[in-house]
Amino acid sequence: MVRHGETEWSAAGKHTGVTDISLTERGERVARSLAPRLADTEFAQVLTSPRRRATHTAELAGFTDVEIDGDLVEWDYGDYEGITTPQIQETVPNWSVWTHPTPGGETAAQVGARLDRVVQRVRAVDGRTLVFAHGHSLRVLAARWLGLEVAEGRIFDLDTATISVLGDDRGTPVVQRWNVGDSH
Template identity: 55%
Template sequence: MPHVFLLRHGETEWSLSGQHTGRTDIPLTERGRKLAVDAGNLWRTLHHDASPVRVLSSPRARARDTAELAGLKVDSYDERLVEWDYGDYEGLTTPQIRESVPDWTVWTHPCPGGETAEQVGARADDVIAEVRSADGDVVLVGHGHFSRVLMARWIGLPAAEGVRVTMDPASWSVLGDERGVPSLKRVNLGVPR
């Protein structure tokens, strides 16, 4: 069974501040650019300099730039890989949202004007169906919350169970199978910071 390698984009000003960043196209910080280069070096170690059969990226600049800086040749930009649409909560932090909606989390509460966990999960399911039929390893370059949903769906859990997985900026996760059962091979791999 081929593997699916997930790469989260590098650090941005909003990932540093904790602001929900879905549709807004925030550039990488200088540190984020360095982390993307480091992620590429880690990729070559993980994958022994072999090329994946396909590299898909979110069309957001932060993902595109991360892929380029990591030395990956993107085959196509895929709207299904964009980050969760936070709707009215775009640009807000969780503490700011909780001022009006106590105990709010993206995993358990709606995002007015945005997506639900189930809608993000449906996008992830579409991607999974496609990459499972690949004849070799695939790389997906995207975003934190979406990648966490994809991991949950990969192992058959509801989308909201992505809350149980961490994915730092410019980190890798590896999906595969263990004797025919979908598994998370490695999660949140990054160069020590």
């Protein structure tokens, strides 16, 4: 799994669900640095969210033959799109996407259902799958891969332009590597 490169909003901590925002120059540079780290691995399928920040990260990482999967889009934050958690907490104390509703957006159950379909799709393929997507959606994907509730995605901190690897150990779903980037 690869989280897209940095955007202006991700750098500022703004919730970026449906807004189709481009990578920053730094985001593009770091996305390019993923190419040599992924080049020696063979993938049976490469999936990406349809959002520009994910598809562009895939391209810069050397993957142009990718399949768009709408289930990989980021959490729809509804009324909280484009604002930060501290801003939301000014009116909703202790708000977190993991524990509170997102007015006008998706519920945790809806996000979980989307990512459950991705898990099924990945497990149905013989070989490795590479996924390019977003912070919260990938954290939910990891939780669902492990059989955890959506809210448990909160324990998987994830930086931009990082690689994480999910797998199986003798039939048990596991995290093999997490949040690996140039500085990790």
